[in-house]
Amino acid sequence: MWNLFTIFFSFVLTAVIGNFLAAGWQYRNWIAQQKVSVSQKKNEEQMALLDEIERLASSRRFHMARFAYSLETDDDELIKSRFTEFDKTLVQWNERYSAFLAKLRIYRTFDDAIRLETRIHTPLSLCTSDLAALHKKDKATRFEKIRKLKIHARLNTINGEIIDFSRDYLTEISRNSVIVIDPDSRDFKFENLHYFTTLFLLKSLFRERQKYF
The missing domain is CATH 1.20.120 (Four Helix Bundle (Hemerythrin (Met), subunit A))
Incomplete structure (x- = not known):
């Protein structure tokens, strides 16, 4: 019984956290896109x-x-x-x-x-x-x-x-x-992070740090 409760609780907790993170990432991406759109205009x-x-x-x-x-x-x-x-x-x-x-x-x-x-x-x-x-x-x-x-x-x-x-x-x-570009760009700097999508930021975690900062 305890095992079933643990599995159920883990599933619920994972779903809540996952939805929370996904919503946060989507909102961040939307903000970044809006900034790019305003800048382009x-x-x-x-x-x-x-x-x-x-x-x-x-x-x-x-x-x-x-x-x-x-x-x-x-x-x-x-x-x-x-x-x-x-x-x-x-x-x-x-x-x-x-x-x-x-x-x-x-x-x-x-x-x-x-x-x-x-x-x-x-x-x-x-x-x-x-x-x-x-x-x-x-x-x-x-x-x-x-x-x-x-x-x-x-x-x-x-x-x-x-x-x-x-x-x-x-x-x-x-x-x-303000342009959303690949992290390999020389414009990928600490002060510009809020202009990049979450996807690009996640990709940057797996690349060499000295390339960006």
Whole structure:
């Protein structure tokens, strides 16, 4: 009789503990998946923001350069056409600029917003003002002023700033990404354990410790 009771009690105890552990593991896996899902969504939103900033800034700079080159010719139709294209990109940038600053403060840092303003937006605006002042002058004056103001060199510098901004932005996104990966990854560290599923943590128990920490 005692043996039957022991078997029954062991079975019940094992079932309770097993269910408790299984429920805990399932909940932990669900939490890890939710963190990954939120992180991925945030990354997608940040990537969409960067793509729009890069696209509109590059488009504005490119059409500004085309407009500047047209000012060195006598072709009024070409100048008019290039100005129309440039003005369109200017409007598109200005319509989204305030949103860019606000979203950068949310998704990135205040410094990123300041960087966009001081290194990209302000230089673009100064070049725009210089080109606008030259628009209705005669060819000789325009040509001389464009060279004197170093418009093309300044636009090339702005292009470099856009590239650097995008590179640093992507680096930070990659560095802060939360991804569930195999324990062999170099990101498997003590401070990141809560991002991994239970399965990966169990697998790590049977691997060499020095690989991870």
